[in-house]
Amino acid sequence: MPGPRPAGLVRAALRCYPPRWRSRHGDEAVELAALLMRDGVPVRSIACSYFMGAARARLAPGPRRRLGMAAGTLLVAAGALGIPLALLSSSAPANAASVIRARISNPGDAASQLESLLECSALLGENVKQALPALDSLHVKITWETDGGKPVRWPVPEGRYYVAGGTARSADSIAIRIAAKDPAPGNSAGNRGRRC
Amino acid sequence: MTTRERDRGDAADPDVLRRAGDASVLILTSLAGGSKHGYALIHDIKGFAGVQLGPGTLYGALDRLERLGLIEALPAQERRHPYRMTAAGAMALRAHLDSIERVSAAGRLRLGLAGI
Numbered sequence: 628m629p630g631p632r633p634a635g636l637v638r639a640a641l642r643c644y645p646p647r648w649r650s651r652h653g654d655e656a657v658e659l660a661a662l663l664m665r666d667g668v669p670v671r672s673i674a675c676s677y678f679m680g681a682a683r684a685r686l687a688p689g690p691r692r693r694l695g696m697a698a699g700t701l702l703v704a705a706g707a708l709g710i711p712l713a714l715l716s717s718s719a720p721a722n723a724a725s726v727i728r729a730r731i732s733n734p735g736d737a738a739s740q741l742e743s744l745l746e747c748s749a750l751l752g753e754n755v756k757q758a759l760p761a762l763d764s765l766h767v768k769i770t771w772e773t774d775g776g777k778p779v780r781w782p783v784p785e786g787r788y789y790v791a792g793g794t795a796r797s798a799d800s801i802a803i804r805i806a807a808k809d810p811a812p813g814n815s816a817g818n819r820g821r822r823c
Numbered sequence: 824m825t826t827r828e829r830d831r832g833d834a835a836d837p838d839v840l841r842r843a844g845d846a847s848v849l850i851l852t853s854l855a856g857g858s859k860h861g862y863a864l865i866h867d868i869k870g871f872a873g874v875q876l877g878p879g880t881l882y883g884a885l886d887r888l889e890r891l892g893l894i895e896a897l898p899a900q901e902r903r904h905p906y907r908m909t910a911a912g913a914m915a916l917r918a919h920l921d922s923i924e925r926v927s928a929a930g931r932l933r934l935g936l937a938g939i
Contacts, residue, residue, distance in 0.1 A: 640879075652882055654902040659861050659878050673878060680879025684886075 635753065640677035648684050727754045755788040755805055772804050840893060840919035846876055846884040851893060851916045852907060858897055858907035861885070888912070 637660045641653060660673050791806040831833050840848050853859060853867045876884075885906060888894045893912035897905040908916070931937050 648882075648886075652904075656878060658902050659865075660911055662862050668875070676877025676879035678879070679877075680883050683879075683883050696856070778906065781917065817882060 634664075634674070635758075636674040637677060638669060638682060640674045641755075643678060643681035644684050753790050755790060758790050768801070770802050772802050773806075839893070840892045841922065844884060844887075845874075846880050847888055847893075848916070849874060849876065850881070850884050850888060851912055854894060854906060854908040855913065855916060858905045859921060860900070860903040862903070862907045864906075891915075 637656070641649065641656055641660075644653070656677070658678070663673055664670055788807060790803060792804040794802045794804070802821040838869055840851065849868045849872055850864060852871070853864050856867070858902065859867060861878070861881055865878070865881060869875050889896065889906075891911075893909060893915050894906045895909055928937075
């Protein structure tokens with residue numbers, strides 16, 4: 628059924644579900660989100676419900692390992708949803724500041740937060756514009772690098788750029804590698820989020 | 824105890840829905856009127872209960888009800904999976920509604936609302 632495409636936030640939430648769940652409900656869940664959005668349900672509400680559902684789905688099987696994954700999902704959810712509305716609707720990256728400065732919840736954990744965010748929220752391969760709010764929620768200083776490793780001075784050049792990776796430079800500084808092509812096209816249910 | 828073992832234990836309770844959560848009761852009540860897929864369930868529940876179920880809550884409850892054998896998935900229609908209530912689901916819903924009625928009657932009696 629035709630309808631509006633789910634926002635990146637909803638797609639990120641759906642990627643947090645276990646692969647078995649995604650293979651069974653994934654397509655229907657995308658369509659349901661689109662229909663609810665068409666009905667006027669706020670996208671943040673839909674995404675929040677899916678994030679919470681993903682955490683519960685990861686807790687359901689029982690092993691201790693799942694607890695950490697569920698906690699990671701909630702961390703990503705809190706980060707992804709706890710962002711200013713202005714950022715969600717911004718025309719970034721072209722209009723945004725070159726360095727995002729904010730607080731960091733655990734100064735010694737920037738690398739871990741980055742890794743968790745990139746993989747569990749499936750930001751790898753995500754368009755920079757879509758990924759920016761979630762990246763900002765990390766509350767660390769962010770710089771950008773092209774594929775060649777050369778730092779990009781702000782603004783990030785106009786056009787479609789994708790998140791290709793990231794490196795924690797220090798406790799409060801990360802470098803996000805960006806590429807002009809999606810490094811993992813059509814891989815939404817596969818490698819993306821494989822550690823979640 | 825695994826989720827599956829816990830679910831089997833729950834299924835032995837005549838009022839299995841007591842611990843299954845409000846969403847499960849709402850879904851079973853909706854399915855008592857006929858098979859539905861997720862979007863139809865959300866709309867129907869909003870109509871008769873005034874509750875907007877979140878999609879994550881919906882799928883969680885559907886999975887749990889299916890594990891309990893109270894509902895079953897019908898063949899997919901395009902991308903949608905309709906569900907229908909099983910005989911066990913009908914029994915569980917009846918037991919739960921009886922339980923709610925007993926609580927409701929006691930509450931009304933104690934509030935002096937009996938017969939109103």
